[in-house]
Amino acid sequence: MVSEMINTELVIPTLNPIFAQRNSFRAMSDYPELWELLDSVYDPELPGLTLWDLGVLQDIQVDEQQVLVIITPTYSGCPAVDMMSQDVITALNAANYDDVRVKVTLAPAWCTDMISPAGKQQLANLHIAPPNKDDDPDCPVCHSKNTQLLSQFGSTACKALYTCQDCLETFDYFKTL
Numbered sequence: 001m002v003s004e005m006i007n008t009e010l011v012i013p014t015l016n017p018i019f020a021q022r023n024s025f026r027a028m029s030d031y032p033e034l035w036e037l038l039d040s041v042y043d044p045e046l047p048g049l050t051l052w053d054l055g056v057l058q059d060i061q062v063d064e065q066q067v068l069v070i071i072t073p074t075y076s077g078c079p080a081v082d083m084m085s086q087d088v089i090t091a092l093n094a095a096n097y098d099d100v101r102v103k104v105t106l107a108p109a110w111c112t113d114m115i116s117p118a119g120k121q122q123l124a125n126l127h128i129a130p131p132n133k134d135d136d137p138d139c140p141v142c143h144s145k146n147t148q149l150l151s152q153f154g155s156t157a158c159k160a161l162y163t164c165q166d167c168l169e170t171f172d173y174f175k176t177l
Contacts, residue, residue, distance in 0.1 A: 017112035034060045034067065034092070036111040041091050044083040045156060049122045051084060057107070066099040068093055072110045074158045075177075076117070096124035111177045129162065129173040146155025 026035055038057060043049045051071065053059040059070040064130035069088050073081045085102040092100045112131035116125075129147075130154040131135035140166050144166040154161040165169045 016113050018111065019055070019116055022058075023082075023095075023116075025059075026052075029060060031060050031062060034062075037091055037095050038069070038088060039173060041084070041087045044080045044087070046123070046126060046128070049119055050127070051088070053116040053119030054112060055112075055116070055119070056084065066101060067097050068101050068103060069155060070103045070105055072105055072108065073112050075108055078156075078158075112174065114172075123137045123174055127169075127171055129171060130161065131176040133176065135176050137162055137171075139167060139169060140171055141169045142167040 002074050007043075025104050029035060038060070039050055039052055041051050041057075043051060043056070044056050046054065048164055054074070056073065057069070058072050059089070061068040061070070069092075070085060071081070071088070073084075076104065081104055082177070087101050089100045109135045115131065123130040129140045137147055139147055139162075142164060144164050145161045146165040149160060149168065150163055151161040153159070156172075158175055159172040160175050161170065163175050
């Protein structure tokens with residue numbers, strides 16, 4: 001077998017198609033300054049994870065003087081939705097957008113494919129195993145594959161509780177949806 005070096009300059013990075021579509025939608029928006037302002041709004045339950053990176057922030061529309069921000073919660077009944085909405089309004093009010101409304105919608109339904117690569121990295125930084133296609137999380141502390149499910153529900157309904165059989169840490173796993 002012949003081994004060849006890969007020229008990384010020729011490698012085209014790929015994104016999950018759902019996140020790539022979201023990213024393209026945002027890039028084509030008429031309101032880039034509003035998207036950037038909302039990059040300072042974080043999920044109240046996940047420190048350092050923005051609403052954009054979590055995949056909750058869906059759209060921004062402006063009609064005359066009103067700014068409408070559309071968010072989709074990670075699951076219906078998510079207790080953080082009210083705080084997210086208020087934080088969005090507060091951030092835009094601070095930037096002199098006085099008429100702001102947040103619309104919470106369940107369509108399109110949120111899924112873990114909406115989480116950005118930076119969001120998945122931030123989950124790992126918080127010692128929360130990011131979602132994966134196999135639903136077989138590695139330990140976010142020691143990276144062992146020797147993990148065991150303790151409960152289908154962790155600190156929130158969108159997470160499961162696992163333990164690592166190697167380092168004995170208990171950790172949340174962000175369920176794949």
